[in-house]
Amino acid sequence: MLEKTLLDEYLSEAEQLTDMLLADAGKLVDASRSGEQRGLASTDLIKRIFSSVHSLKGLSGMMGLEQVQTLAHGLENVLDEVRHGKLSLDRQFSEKLLETAEAFSILLGASARGAVTPDELEQFRKQLAVLVKWPRPGRRNAASALQSLSIRPSERAHFSPYEETRVAENLRAGRSIYQIGVNIGVAELDQQFRALTSSLSQSGELVTTLPVQEQQRDGVGLKLIFATEMSAADVESLVASYSGSVTKINEPASSRGKQALAKPRRSRKPARPTHVEVSPAESTDPEALGPKPEDISVPVSTQPEDNVSLVSLLPPEAAQEALQPLSNSVTVQLSHIDEISGLAHELSIEAERLSEMARQIMGVKGATPRERFDLKQTSRRIERRFLELEERLVDLRMISLSRTFTRAARLAGQLANDLGKSVQVEISGRSTLLDKTIVDHLTGPLFHLLRNAIDHGIETADERIRQGKPEGGRIKLEARIEGTRAIISIDDDGRGVDVDEVLARAVEIGAVPPGEQLTQEEILRLIFLPGFSTADAVSEVSGRGVGLETVERAVRELGGEISLSSQKGKGSQFRIAVPTTQMMISAFIIRVGELQYAINAAQIVELMRVPASKIIGLDGKRRIKWRGDPIPLLELRFLLGLGGARRLSVAHTEQKGASRGVAVDDRNGFRNATSSNGSSTEGKVAALVTRIADRHVAIAVEEFQDQREIIVKSLGLMAKRFRGVTGAVELELGKVALVLDLPGLVMLRSFRA
């Protein structure tokens, strides 16, 4: 069976999905009871329910519960028919659906625990059979619905079967179909289109969008097919700002539609049931039906109280157990974990401070060797515990590569199929744990490389046979941990890289001077250069190289490295090394002197610009007023050990219109901040307020630059030696900014004269 951690992950997700599934199914029942099953909300619900079941099907498969997976597939098919309007969504059906969903979730839970009996499986199958054999209404030809719209035949051809169904549904619900013609400028196309569709979706259904045949002089012309209960006038006012034209293209089926309704909201009349009553006589195949619907104790009457759910048929204890949560996990937001990490870190700094204070006191008051020893021991123990705590918190963010690898394998299979190649994917190390953000960001590059391998690397069956290779290609996906890094490799036994061609191409694009002698490895590295990722780069070139620059950049940004080795005719191996843990924070970028630094936004209580006149006190004991109280003002320059005077000099700077940045007297070290619009704010000092111990402290910097999300790169195993620094970030290519830890920095300077 599966490893415990993997199973837990799956169960946790299954639990969430089933919760959502049951909630949605319940809402659907409510909607059908109040006659709104044709409403748009129901359409959305159906879509979501379908999606949940689909995902649960996949999950069951991954958990190795094949029978459950098959049953889920059956349920999925039923839902698909509902989506396409082949099964009508009346109250009874909705209720039956809810029951089936409940039964499914119980089944899943029991199966996951290994506690399901053949009987229980059979019960579910029967439930499902009822749904599958649910009588369909007389088959309405959705295509005929399109015929009733006044649009061109070529435009009718544009509708997908699903969209046809939607038109039919809307017509049946008595809505009007409008054709809205708009012309949107190319520059704002994306934005405007989104805005328009969003406002339309709130009062109707946007069935589809047709391109406009005639050429527009400027901008892009579109025809939106929109179903709603609103009147033409209302629709017109809705699209007025897009200077669109509105034409009604259908004649509504019922008289109700002809009236222009004052409000755009749906009216709340209960729909009359139009479906066919359930009775054995109607079913298409009496034998195959198995037990008749009545045998499953689900009465056909419309009284809600008479509906009996499968759950209540079980003996009480079983029902209790069946409904128990599937997993022992909780879902936690990454941001919460980060917050806790921050708190733990602050605590550890306090603890250090405490030890330091104790040492000083002992120095002054004298202490026995025993006392000193005890203090030392206790400090060490605390330090170790904090390290452990921080490590555990980091571990919380880890997830396995299992999902990613499984998806990758599936993707590979599909792609191979599409390309008419046969490829077998071997996976190992799927339970390797990495930080969630790393896994998320790795997925793209991984799929990219996989696609390349199948597209360009693996040869066709014929070619392979000619070369004496097995007909099917083999790709090996592997993940393993080496120290603090995870190594993920993609090996294929395809045609490998033709280094001569790569070199030739490199010379062609000017990356390498002609006649240059390079080693094999150097040539392979060239593939990651930008020039190789142009679309016109012939895929024959080395069988690789399309878009690898993006892969390299993505891996770099994760603090990782990618390398390639390859043998012509034999295959290629990509190797990605990434750190296993990652820290992403929102940071403020500030400047001191020539250098930029990043400060975790979580450490900043407030940013201020203090007029120089408001600074109280002198050298080493400066203060400013903050929220009514004076707090110490320190210079970041000093904290960083960059020298810089203790004298605060407030020279008046340039007039308005001066460029950004400051330029004053160097010796005094202190400069004025400029505001971002370029004019200097005379005599103002940029400071950030932070909390150290339980006091607030203001730290003066030379310039605030901006705020952004950054990934903090670790300083390696020796990171702890560098107090005041939590890591580094590459702000632009080659330029490294340190990520500062303000409390740590202040502590650093507090105990050195």
Next chain:
Amino acid sequence: MAKFEDIYPLLIAGDHQGDAPLVTVETLGSADDRSTGDERNSVSILVFSVGDRRFGVAIENTEGVVECPDITPLPSGPEGFIGVVSVRGRITLVVDASLNEAKGNSRRRLILLRGESQLGLIADAVHDLMAVPTEEMKTMPERRVSRRLLGGTSGGKQNIVLAREYFRSGGKRVPVIDLQLLAQL
């Protein structure tokens, strides 16, 4: 002894793109001009200089030599760590084996070291790749790890030990940087 620069012209080319290693261990290992000595009885040492002092590091401990990008200084840390750089996306701690005698030379080299400590040795120049017979490797005298040997002529510096062994070349002692000692600083 062949000059390093002759064997690896790329090292001097200067306009190598980006920060891919100019030379990797594998390539170093395949150089023809390397002194042939019986592999088993000698150690391959990469010799470099920082300021006036020469040092060595076992080639098997290195991952390559690159042009050193601009160094971002660190506000704290053990002696000898002058700052950080980013090489191929990885943060590398830059160590000055001479303990702050590295010249402010813009065309400096960085010798990348293997391991999870993400270390790199700054060098003003990289000289030779020497095969030093094992019997010529001597242990550094214990107490007398004098600052003369390791650099750091100014007073007040801690006695930092970066090398366990040394060998003689051109009449002088060339300490061989020990990775473990570095990581323990």
